[in-house]
Amino acid sequence: MFKQIQNWFDERIGLTKVIEEFNGERIPRRGGWAYTLGSLLAFLFTVQVVTGIFLLFYYVPYFPIARNATYFLKHHVVFGNILLGIHLWGAFTMIFVILIHMARVYFSGAYKKPREMQWIAGMVLFSVVVVLGLTGYMLVGNENSWWTINVLTNVASHTPFIGGFIREIARGGTETSVLTMQHIFAVHVWLLPIVVIMFIPIHLFLIRKTGHQGMALEYKNSKISEDDEKRWLKPDGTVPFFPDQFYKDMIVSLVVFAVIYILAVYVGAPIGPMYRPLALNFAPEADWYFLANEEILKYFPGHGLIIFSTFLIPSIGFGILFLLPFIDRTKERSPFKRPAATVLGILFLLLLVYLTLIGGEPKAPATV
Amino acid sequence: MAKSSEESPSRRTFMMVVIGLISTVIGIALAVPILGAVLNPLFRKRDIVWTKLGKISDLNLKPLTPKFVPVYFRVKEGWSVNTLPRQVVVVKQVNGDLLFFSNQCTHLGCPLHWIAARQKFLCPCHGGMFNATGQVVGGPPPRPLYQWVHKFGKDKDTVYIQNKFKDNPKDRGI
Numbered sequence: 001m002f003k004q005i006q007n008w009f010d011e012r013i014g015l016t017k018v019i020e021e022f023n024g025e026r027i028p029r030r031g032g033w034a035y036t037l038g039s040l041l042a043f044l045f046t047v048q049v050v051t052g053i054f055l056l057f058y059y060v061p062y063f064p065i066a067r068n069a070t071y072f073l074k075h076h077v078v079f080g081n082i083l084l085g086i087h088l089w090g091a092f093t094m095i096f097v098i099l100i101h102m103a104r105v106y107f108s109g110a111y112k113k114p115r116e117m118q119w120i121a122g123m124v125l126f127s128v129v130v131v132l133g134l135t136g137y138m139l140v141g142n143e144n145s146w147w148t149i150n151v152l153t154n155v156a157s158h159t160p161f162i163g164g165f166i167r168e169i170a171r172g173g174t175e176t177s178v179l180t181m182q183h184i185f186a187v188h189v190w191l192l193p194i195v196v197i198m199f200i201p202i203h204l205f206l207i208r209k210t211g212h213q214g215m216a217l218e219y220k221n222s223k224i225s226e227d228d229e230k231r232w233l234k235p236d237g238t239v240p241f242f243p244d245q246f247y248k249d250m251i252v253s254l255v256v257f258a259v260i261y262i263l264a265v266y267v268g269a270p271i272g273p274m275y276r277p278l279a280l281n282f283a284p285e286a287d288w289y290f291l292a293n294e295e296i297l298k299y300f301p302g303h304g305l306i307i308f309s310t311f312l313i314p315s316i317g318f319g320i321l322f323l324l325p326f327i328d329r330t331k332e333r334s335p336f337k338r339p340a341a342t343v344l345g346i347l348f349l350l351l352l353v354y355l356t357l358i359g360g361e362p363k364a365p366a367t368v
Numbered sequence: 369m370a371k372s373s374e375e376s377p378s379r380r381t382f383m384m385v386v387i388g389l390i391s392t393v394i395g396i397a398l399a400v401p402i403l404g405a406v407l408n409p410l411f412r413k414r415d416i417v418w419t420k421l422g423k424i425s426d427l428n429l430k431p432l433t434p435k436f437v438p439v440y441f442r443v444k445e446g447w448s449v450n451t452l453p454r455q456v457v458v459v460k461q462v463n464g465d466l467l468f469f470s471n472q473c474t475h476l477g478c479p480l481h482w483i484a485a486r487q488k489f490l491c492p493c494h495g496g497m498f499n500a501t502g503q504v505v506g507g508p509p510p511r512p513l514y515q516w517v518h519k520f521g522k523d524k525d526t527v528y529i530q531n532k533f534k535d536n537p538k539d540r541g542i
């Protein structure tokens with residue numbers, strides 16, 4: 001029976017061959033576990049889409065109602081708490097894993113020729129995923145959502161020349177209003193997911209075109225010198241994507257999914273109080289992945305300097321990361337053979353962790 | 369029968385120009401209404417209204433002791449009329465003049481807390497500090513507190529507030 005169906009398809013479109021080609025992709029064999037991160041991201045994104053679609057059965061993008069609709073979903077819909085919990089913890093995990101994936105690629109020099117475009121496509125995915133997180137945080141309609149919308153649109157308003165326009169377009173007017181929520185909603189559930197859905201295949205297509213580079217340890221037996229590009233063309237050993245690599249991908253996906261599920265069930269998604277523009281004693285908090293940025297905002301006092309914290313430092317930092325393959329054009333890939341890049345990378349990660357840790361602390365105590 | 373692109377290079381050029389033109393026309397035709405939808409807020413006039421704050425004599429103001437008074441602006445926003453609840457911070461100066469501040473931090477808009485023990489407004493977000501007359505005394509805020517546009521009624525006691533800040537050319541905050 002199964003054989004017949006297969007033959008039916010093969011006679012017409014040669015399906016078996018397509019599948020075999022996809023599954024047979026050769027993957028470097030020594031670092032298999034490190035290469036599961038990309039597939040893990042694709043898996044996590046799928047989970048976000050699936051849970052998100054069903055959150056929409058209840059969610060209403062309207063300021064006074066959004067938070068209560070979310071509350072209803074969590075407390076009165078059967079297993080709604082799990083659905084919402086997976087969506088929240090899945091988002092957190094995705095942002096965390098994307099950073100690890102980037103670090104893996106960075107330290108193994110896998111963004112170098114011929115893989116510059118893989119990195120660029122990856123950076124598009126990274127930016128979109130972070131904005132998805134931020135907009136999701138705004139959609140809950142609680143107090144933090146309200147102040148995050150205000151603060152972030154104000155940050156955007158410091159962009160030179162067009163800042164005021166950006167804020168007004170994002171808010172749908174001068175004030176945060178019903179239109180603001182509607183815009184954020186459209187961006188979070190349609191615009192950005194579609195960008196991700198387009199860019200994951202682009203990313204993967206590019207990777208398959210050049211083949212996986214993997215890490216330097218895949219090339220230990222190579223006789224060609226480190227600074228010759230040819231060295232990085234042929235790994236010492238490879239395995240087929242299916243089932244060898246896919247098997248590892250599945251195990252990692254399962255473990256991470258289990259963690260997300262447990263967090264969803266036992267910690268859940270905090271909903272927080274209804275937004276109150278009149279609040280007198282509320283201290284807004286950003287999500288954890290924004291705290292490093294939040295910390296930078298605490299410095300640079302006064303009119304002349306505000307542009308450093310709101311625009312220059314974030315955008316220059318992002319620009320450097322985005323264009324990394326064109327800035328670092330050396331040929332060595334092993335982290336030990338390019339100590340400057342490795343040390344800079346480690347320092348950057350440490351700085352990020354440090355800023356995140358102190359970013360959560362208000363600089364002046366709210367009540368004394 | 370028309371020649372194929374392989375038979376005639378000029379035919380090939382012609383086809384490519386037509387393909388390019390069609391894409392451009394469709395692209396522009398689609399971009400117009402999309403840009404309209406996105407940029408629409410820039411062409412809307414802001415709905416500015418007066419709303420009553422109340423009588424100053426009812427507030428029992430003491431010099432340099434801010435009073436937070438909520439006001440509710442009824443304004444058109446998009447397709448709906450909404451109530452915007454906002455805080456007016458009324459401060460009586462030593463010479464008796466009144467100031468009507470917004471409780472929004474001028475840095476990025478977080479809600480200020482009045483800390484009586486320190487006689488300061490503190491911002492919970494990035495540590496901005498203002499004194500009772502609205503001047504920046506610490507942290508990142510780039511300018512003094514925003515002041516609401518206001519007017520007194522005939523009785524010289526009732527105050528009306530507009531949903532607009534003074535000296536705010538870029539319409540920040542609110």
Ligand code: HEM
Nearest residue numbers: 035037038039041042110118119122123125126212213214
């Ligand atoms: C939704 C986000 C992403 C998905 C689904 C994704 C997916 C993948 C997959 C499946 C692979 C191949 C296996 C592996 O090494 O993991 C990969 C490799 C790669 N990724 Fe990503 N990725 C994402 C984000 C990023 C980001 C943010 C960057 C960097 C800015 C990036 C840069 C790269 C590069 C350069 C490679 C090639 C590595 C090599 O050849 O060894 N990716 N990605």
Ligand code: FES
Nearest residue numbers: 473475476491496
């Ligand atoms: S918003 Fe008040 S200090 Fe930044």
